[in-house]
Amino acid sequence: MVYTYKEIFNKYKDDYKIRKALENKEIYKIEKGIYSDSKYANPLIVYSIKYPNAVITMDNAFYFYNLTDVIPNKIYLDTPRNSHPIKNNKIVQLFSDEDLLNIGKNVVNVENQEIYMFDKERMLIELIRKRNKIPFDYYKEIISNYRDIADELDMYKIENYLSYFKNDVNLFDTMQREVF
Structure with a gap:
């Protein structure tokens, strides 16, 4: 399990006991403010807890839904447009309007922890929207799996x-041509 500092503090009641638990390897510090009861924590869970307003998207979602066998080497987070930039080389931050961020937002269970990730339908729309920004072979692999x-x-x-997107007719036409 992955915990925030607040959750760990509620469990151990003070910083001294937290330090002792860290020394005794009862818990491990993953990042600032993020702890785990195992030495290695799933990065999807870590960054979902660290950035609670973010939604997992793109490569990570495609891999999670078995639409590709390419293991992502970065975490793709979609955040509200007015969010501060995330300065972490392990994260690719995408910005969306608040109303678009909640469309297709789904709670998924990863290693018994709940995180936000876009559903397959929303990810198909994102794939079509960003088709010119991703490698052609990768796009074709995912489209083939969507078929x-x-x-x-x-x-x-x-x-x-x-209906929430500006170019909905073009997106739907492309989707019909490529997938259905």
Whole structure:
């Protein structure tokens, strides 16, 4: 499990006991303000807890949903447009309007901890929106995998999500051509 400082403080009641728990390897400090009961913590969980307003997106979501076998080497976080920039070379920060950030936002369970991640339908829209910014082979691999699960996708959700985007007609046409 991954914990915030506040959660660890509630458990151990003071900083002295926290330091003792760290020395005895009962808990491990992962980053400033983030602790774990195991030596290595899943970065998706760590950064979801560290940045609670962020949503996991792009490469991490595609990998989580088994749409690609390429293991992401960075964490992709979508944050509100007015957020402070995250200065961490392990994170790729994307900015979205507040209303777009909640579309398709889903709670998923990763190693018995809940984190925010966009659902498959929203990720299809993001893939189509950002198709010119990602490598062509990678795009084709994910589109091919979306074709395989096209029957599982909720078209009502997709149409509803698309209505929030400016170029919804173009996105829908591309989606129809590429996936369905």
